Amino acid sequence: MADSRCQACGVAISRYAENPVCPTCATNSNVGRSVVRAAPIASAVWLWATPEAATAIATRDLPTILRAYRRINGANQVALAELLGYDKSYVSMLETGRRVISDVDTRRRIAARLALPAHVLGVTDVDDAEYRAMLQFGDSTVRLAEIARQAGRAVEAVNELWPLVARLEARASEGHMERDSLVLLAQARVALGVSLGTVLPEERLSSAARWTGQAVKIAAHLEDPHFYAHTLRMHGNELRKAGHPGAAVARLDHSLRLSSDPADQGGSLAFMCRAAGELGDAERFDLALNAYRDLLDQNACSGLLFQPFTLREIELRGLMGTGRVAEACQLVYRQAGSPAAPQWYIIERVTTGEVLVANRDAGGAADAFAEAIKSAERHRLPHQIQRAIRATTRAGMLDLADEGVAALQRTRSTLSAR
Secondary structure, three states, X not given: OOOOEOOOOOOEOOOOOOOOOOHHHHHHHOOOOOOOOOOOOOHHHHHOOOHHHXXXXXXXXXXXHHHHHHXXXXXXXXXXXXXXXXXXXXXXXXXXXXXXXXXXXXXXXXXXXXXXXXHHHOOOOHHHHHHHHHXXXXXXXXXXXXXHHHOOOHHHHHHHHHHHHHHHHHHHHHOOOXXXXXXXXXXXXXXXXXXXXXXXXXXXXXXXXXXXXXXXXXXXXXXXXXXXXXXXXHXXXXXXXXXXXXXXXXXXXXXXHHOOOHHHHHHHHHHHHHHHHHHOOHHHHHXXXXXXXXXXXXXXXXXXXXXXXXXXHHHHHHHHHXXXXXXXXXXXXXXXXXXXXXXXXXXXXXXXXXXXXXXXXXXXXXXXXHHHHHHHHHOOOHHHHHHHHHHHHHOOOHHHHHHHHHHHHHHHHHOOOO
């Protein structure tokens, strides 16, 4: 569907898409064939998820793959022979290279018995060729989607990731994936979850947490601590946003134990401050905040979360959440650089407005809330508008609250299929 646009909101639809409604609209309305569900991954996929298996597969050598299959499963040649429909002596000759199979149908059958994609053994049909071509661009799709999200274009990110995830999910449910495809699926799942967590309204944020949770399930099998820490970190934050700060703390603790890079540690600590503040846990908040500040003092800024601007917003919100309003009021007038992404500016404006209300600065608070609502509508971020509506309602700024409600309705109509 090249050069086509969503019938609901008019956004450009991915070249992989098959439906006339974009995934973001389908997700918000919970209807339409565009909605993809995370399918259970066939158990055979996990067999080839280990680094040892990936090394064997990369050789594309049948004897090497057969020997690896037996080692991983603890199987002897008799068991492998039964699986393949041969006798033990023939399997022995295959493993030692004394027999070579060149017949395409036979190689395809062996690949199916071993739960491997056929291309691993040099067999490529039309569907498999299309799938491999998609994989070649898969990493780029995920990277570009992340760049779009961080630049404030999260809807575009969702709409690019959705069809890629759908294809990968279908493949995984069939039980025919090698490690590289499984890694890409996990990367796409977590990127999709975080992007959905940026554009969905509050009542739908559990959907984002489910996607990041599905990424954690894969990462736990991959023996890659850095990536596992990343998925735990992002899942923890989506759990917090979905209303489960206690569960978020557990995931973030695990992520911190696995992280070694300062920016990664800073990201986990930033989210930990958020969760601790929402729990009202002042001790945990202070420990995380001090560790975050120390890291930032010792290392160059990097990423959305490892920034002075982010630190200030996180400290403001945490101080309010743990009952230290006077300290937040002292901090609110201190500036700390520029936001790393548009959504962080919106987040900061709402938090600043709440602190200014507590400090009886009604004019400053109204300006902050108005800018947050305006910017959140421009970037189609409904749950940030919802935050502003709650804050303005509590502050008695009913005209601003009404403006927020109108902006939310307009945003919903944009993000919902008609």
